[in-house]
Amino acid sequence: MERQCSRFHAPLLACALASTLLATVNGCSDQHNAADPVQHHAQAATPAHAASAQPDVADAWQRLKDGNARFVRGAMRHPHEDTGWRGDLEKGQHPFATVIGCSDSRVPLELLFDQGFGDLFVIRVAGNLVMRDEAGSIEYAVLHLHTPIVAIVGHEQCGAVTAALGSHEDIMGEPQELSELLATIHVGMPEFSHAMPQAERVKAGVESNVRQAMHQLAQVPSIHDAVAAGHTRIVGGVYDLHTGQVRWLD
């Protein structure tokens, strides 16, 4: 679990994470294994203040799967919300997963994975894209918070993906920032047959967009190295608005 704080990139100081980054950079690798409030509250049978390391890649992914399974069954635990737990988090955060999802109001990541405060390092952006800013946030989570899993979660009926499947004229007709976002999604899309029904195009587009984000993230050198070293893993899934289930991609 030991990684170097020196990989922190100075330009990221400009982002909203600056104060947290500075606090973390001042000794992140030593603090990590000293106490893990996420883990010592993770299981009801675990002693209240037992220290343990981050889960490994497989366990972290399983926690996401288990949380989503509880959500689908309607058996949510709503963990890690009480004042005592939040008080523990004042000492620092040790989220077990980084999750990138769409800003869509119907896809609240902590809820659909049945997780609480301090459990997930969440990035939400329309179309769950991984562009420069998102990559920087993910680097922070992987290199300094040591999250053992990075999950990119798209969702069915994504408006951003639907818009990105529109015509070039429609995309360019949007304001500059929005058109750039849609164009970025569009560029990563395969050519779908015009004979394909719109609902199927969107469904295929959502999955393709997740895979594209996974690919882009894997090209970031620091993330590539962390994955190669087995410190983290990039996984992708698609959330079904109707069932509440996240379908994980191969």
Ligand SMILES: [Zn+2]
């Ligand atoms: Zn969306």
